[in-house]
Amino acid sequence: MDIDNIEKVKQESALLVTPGYLITQDPEFMRGHGTFAEDSAIYSSVSGVVERINKLISVRPFKQRYQGEIGDIIVGRITEVGSKRWKVDVNSRQDAVLLLSSINLPGGIQRRKSESDELQMRTFFSEGDLVFAEVQNYFNDGALSLHTRSIQYGKLRNGTIVKVFPKLVPRSRSHFHSLPCGVDVVMGVNGYIWVSKHVPQSTVEANAEEIYSNKNEKISTQERETIARVCNCITLLDRLFIKITDTSVIYTYEASLGHAAKEILNHDIAADLADQVKARLNDH
Amino acid sequence: MSTLLLSPVERDYITKGIEKGIRADGRDRLDWRHLQIRQSIISQANGSARCRLGNLGFGTDILVGIKAEIGQYTQGDSNNPSSQKIVCNVECSPSAMQEFEGRGADEVNLELSQLLDRLLNGPQCGIDFDQLCIIPKQAYWVLYVDALVLDYDGNPIDALMMTTRAALADTRLPKVVVESITDENGVLQQEFEVVDDPQAAEPLKGRDNIPLTVTLYQIGGNYVVDTGLQEELCTKARLTVSVNPAGEICGIQKSHTKSGFAPSALPEMLKVSQKQASVLFTKLENELAKSSNDNQMDVDDGDSFEPDTGSTFLVPF
Structure with a gap:
């Protein structure tokens, strides 16, 4: 199949290619992302869908690392503490940066960051900590700059992380959900999802001093079981390639109630649950 | 990252x-993740197996290939028939985890290779080493056990041992014909020839007695089996117990340097691992029986193989 047919093909279905697939031999086309040229022919270097804008041919890969956009809500892990900045792993090609000037200090006071703040940066975030943040800007080299200047952003506590495929988490108005089963879920667009015990917003605001605390609250066995169930539901959606939204998680959760939390990931049960969820999602 | x-x-x-x-x-503390195992997946090897310990197509993934080669007896080797007849080598692929890139995996590779070597080289292994001897003090079979960790999600030791056991059970030793000739000086000489017929190859004797390991990870004041990656990072100490099908303990190793166990906890831990080992043996047997059934079905289907898109992840490899 040649690119000349692509218009015809587009009407039927997208042109799917694998690495090394000959896209066109016509020298008038330019090669874009996801392609390479050899002897004036253009080949795909990834598996994905061919996209053409005028004379530019690129391939959009099916599977790729997270690519940030300004305004994305993400979950990241601090990997390095530097001078006036933290390096944050966000499941992207390179680590993102969180500047000391882009965080809220305990107490929420808006003031200039002093030298003493620089010296105690590890009391805010240290290596391994998980942060809930928003993408503020890009640097010249493509690295993301994050900020946590809002009461809902900051250090994550009282739960556990699930890693999923970034493309399955769609960008939406809200990425913080309090599910009816009493679990809070933070869906980072970068594929890191934080599942934790529900803490009412009023308590969070009342304890503004504790935003950098490293202590969990008491979590009962019942709550742990629910968190584990929600985690397994999210893993299931990820492995079966279903979009991960608050709705799909709730549907999976409700469908799974007939099974023990640890059984959800059994192959047969998982396939069955996924079918139920897909059917329900299609109904709406 | x-x-x-x-x-x-x-x-x-x-x-x-x-x-x-x-x-x-x-x-629960003593629950295992889902186990999948397939045998005979490398046609060039004498025996092979691949196993995945994890849920829904992810988890620790290990491939073991076994190659039998003829080794020459050198002067000064001990007469102990079991010495160095099995050479183990474990390698962690950088595709399994970013930390394995470059020389990052060296330490883990060495640790796992030595562990496997200790478990297999010796009478505790269960294999009949006399079978590996072709002509005493002259030539014998050497089994090369090569393991590749393709994906890493905690608890590599138990997965490694299960795969190795399955691969050794799958191993066929080529048949060897030994001829005795008396030369002109009246000295008895022995010569051998390897029969090139795969049908004549024989399975290893005593392959059913190969032990499995149960590794207990101490986290806080308790211990668990089959940890995921995150749990492994919380582990203070770990105890690997190898147990044979008869329920006898064949070896114990404590690793992970951060801390030790209270001696009083050991008897209970040994009992637990004995019990868990019998669970593992049944799991492994069931899974192997299932996979051999699947193989037979594949043959029946012939070329009409159509991937089932709804459950692609169920296709294990």
Whole structure:
């Protein structure tokens, strides 16, 4: 199949290619992302869908690392503490940066960051900590700059992380959900999802001093079981390639109630649950 | 890029959860993840197996190939028939985890290779080493056990041992014909010839007695089996117990340097691992029986193989 047919093909279905697939031999086309040229022919270097804008041919890969956009809500892990900045792993090609000037200090006071703040940066975030943040800007080299200047952003506590495929988490108005089963879920667009015990917003605001605390609250066995169930539901959606939204998680959760939390990931049960969820999602 | 980091909050969540008997993924302390295993997947090897310990197509993934080669007896070797007849080599692929890139995996490779070597080289292994001898003090079979860790999600030791056992059970030794000739000086000489017929190859004797390991990970004041990667990062110490099908303990190794066990805890841990080993043996047997059934079905289907898109992840490899 040649690119000349692509218009015809587009009407039927997208042109799917694998690495090394000959896209066109016509020298008038330019090669874009996801392609390479050899002897004036253009080949795909990834598996994905061919996209053409005028004379530019690129391939959009099916599977790729997270690519940030300004305004994305993400979950990241601090990997390095530097001078006036933290390096944050966000499941992207390179680590993102969180500047000391882009965080809220305990107490929420808006003031200039002093030298003493620089010296105690590890009391805010240290290596391994998980942060809930928003993408503020890009640097010249493509690295993301994050900020946590809002009461809902900051250090994550009282739960556990699930890693999923970034493309399955769609960008939406809200990425913080309090599910009816009493679990809070933070869906980072970068594929890191934080599942934790529900803490009412009023308590969070009342304890503004504790935003950098490293202590969990008491979590009962019942709550742990629910968190584990929600985690397994999210893993299931990820492995079966279903979009991960608050709705799909709730549907999976409700469908799974007939099974023990640890059984959800059994192959047969998982396939069955996924079918139920897909059917329900299609109904709406 | 930071798979080996854990925040204090996560550590606390995992430790307290294990204290309460409910793990982050809902399992109890002594629950295993799903096991999948397939034999004879490398045609060039004398025996092979691949196993995955994890849920829904992810988890620790190990491939073991076994090659039998003829080794020459050198002067000064001990007469002990079991010495160095099995050469083990474990390698962690950088595709399994970013930390394995470059020389990052060297330490793990060495640790796992030595562990496997200790488990297999010796009478505790269960294999009949006399079978490996072709002509005493002249030529014998050497089994090369090569393992490749393709994906890493905690608990590599138990997965490695299960795969190795399955691969050794799958191994066929080529038949060897030994001829005795008396030369002109009246000295008896022995010569041998390897028969090139795969049908004549024989399975290893004593392959049913090969032990499996159960590794107990101490997290907080409790111990669990089959940890995931995050749980492994919280582990203070770990105890590997190898147990044969008869329920006898064949070896114990404590590793992970951070701390030790209270001696009083050991008898109970040994009992637990004995019990878990019998669970593992049944799991392994069931899974192998299932996979051989699948193979037969594949043959029946012939070329009409159509991938089932709804459950692609169920296709294990």
